[in-house]
Amino acid sequence: MTFRRSLTRIAAAAAALCSVLAVAACGGAHSADADGLRRVTFMLSWAPDTNHIGVYVASNKGYYRDAGLDVDVVAVAQSGAEQAVNNGVADFALSNLTNVGIYATKGAKLKQVMQVQQKTSAIWCALASNTAIQSPRDFDGRTFATFGSSESDAVVRRMIETDGGKGDFDKVTVGTSTFATLTSGRADFGGFYSTWEGVQAKMNGPELRCFTEPDYGVPGNADSIGVITSDRLIDDDPDLVRRFVQATQRGYLYAYEHGDEAASILVHDAPEANLDEAFVKESMQTIVDGQYWGERKRIDDGDLVFGAIDYNGTQSYFDFLAESDAYADENGQVVHQAPQSRDLATDEFLATDTTDKQ
Structure with missing residues (x-):
């Protein structure tokens, strides 16, 4: 998923x-x-x-x-x-x-x-093996695995800016899955859900480093x-x-x-x-x-x-x-x-x- x-x-x-x-x-x-x-x-x-x-x-x-x-x-x-x-x-x-x-x-x-x-259960993650990304500001200048949603763009930009970044990132359209897009190297970070993909990563890998919206300036549910x-x-x-x-x-x-x-x-x-x-x-x-x-x-x-x-x-x-x-x-x-x-x-x-x- x-x-x-x-x-x-x-x-x-x-x-x-x-x-x-x-x-x-x-x-x-x-x-x-x-x-x-x-x-x-x-x-x-x-x-x-x-x-x-x-x-x-x-x-x-x-x-x-x-x-x-x-x-x-x-x-x-x-x-x-x-x-x-x-x-x-x-x-x-x-x-x-x-x-x-x-x-x-x-x-x-x-x-x-x-x-x-x-x-909210949304989490925004990079592979844990990608040590260059330690917080949302590190999404700056990197590639987002997206489905083309202006909503997701707004969320990611707000998280980066709240963490002290500029909010500038490239995008690539997800293929078969966000996991596959990240592990292939086509993108550096993407969106998941803690209650589903987060569980999948915990049980079966790949290990992720994730950040939640409320912690980085995105209001509400x-x-x-x-x-x-x-x-x-x-x-x-x-x-x-x-x-x-x-x-x-x-x-x-x-x-x-x-x-x-x-x-x-x-x-x-x-x-x-x-x-x-x-x-x-x-x-x-x-x-x-x-x-x-x-x-x-x-x-x-x-x-x-x-x-x-x-x-x-x-x-x-x-x-x-x-x-x-x-x-x-x-x-x-x-x-x-x-x-x-x-x-x-x-x-x-x-x-x-x-x-x-x-």
Whole structure:
């Protein structure tokens, strides 16, 4: 796997520009199956991984059936999960609030209805064997393995400048993977995720030297991963949205409390991904230990609703991107006004009391 954020947030958005507003009619009706369950489509954002694990757990544990739903988990469309939801091809998808903001500047009508990840897991790394890079300022004048995202450019530049560098770097487009691009010598540094590629490097190599965004001046939560749907579905069938969101909320919360079991469910129920169970368990352990899905004490004490939207953290990141000229409209023109997180997300469908729901 490679640095998925750049692909899903920027590259897919650019590829979908010409048709992002074309609303398909196929998402308008939800028929019932032979058991009387409402059929719902959930689209992956990439290959199945621990970001998606709560959906697999909710299906395996019967939470969707309990909610009267028959959920079909489908592979991501070539144009991206966001466009598929906007066009009515899928009812729900895994994405993040940053993606919703990027698509909103192009005219899409999407909303995040549950935010699983509460803090960024992005890491910016060089091979540990590259001793010339000891901190982000050493990225200056070197080559960045990129997917062509203006968002990633803005993040890297801010980290370099905060560390006392100029923010000047060359770029090369990633080939098969960021790991391969670095080990081949085509690039000096690239972006990964601590909860996935970071685990891969720890278990199997290559050894990395990494730096995190919050330590070097990037504000807010860049990785607000969660569930999105369309404004249209919210308006047409809010009860369906509520049932799906709360069943999915149960699945992710169960995974947060039973990481090893959840990992086994993902490996068994997503055989097409050919996942190594020990690796997936370590990924879940990293998520739990790092409290990426929320501080456990606050969740247990009822001070934090699991899946709640971090409006302030995401808005800080949106404002940073707008200041960095990272937004563009459907015509490719720079948009200086930051999207507003409170217009693009809602907590209204979450269950506020998750006690004894597992």
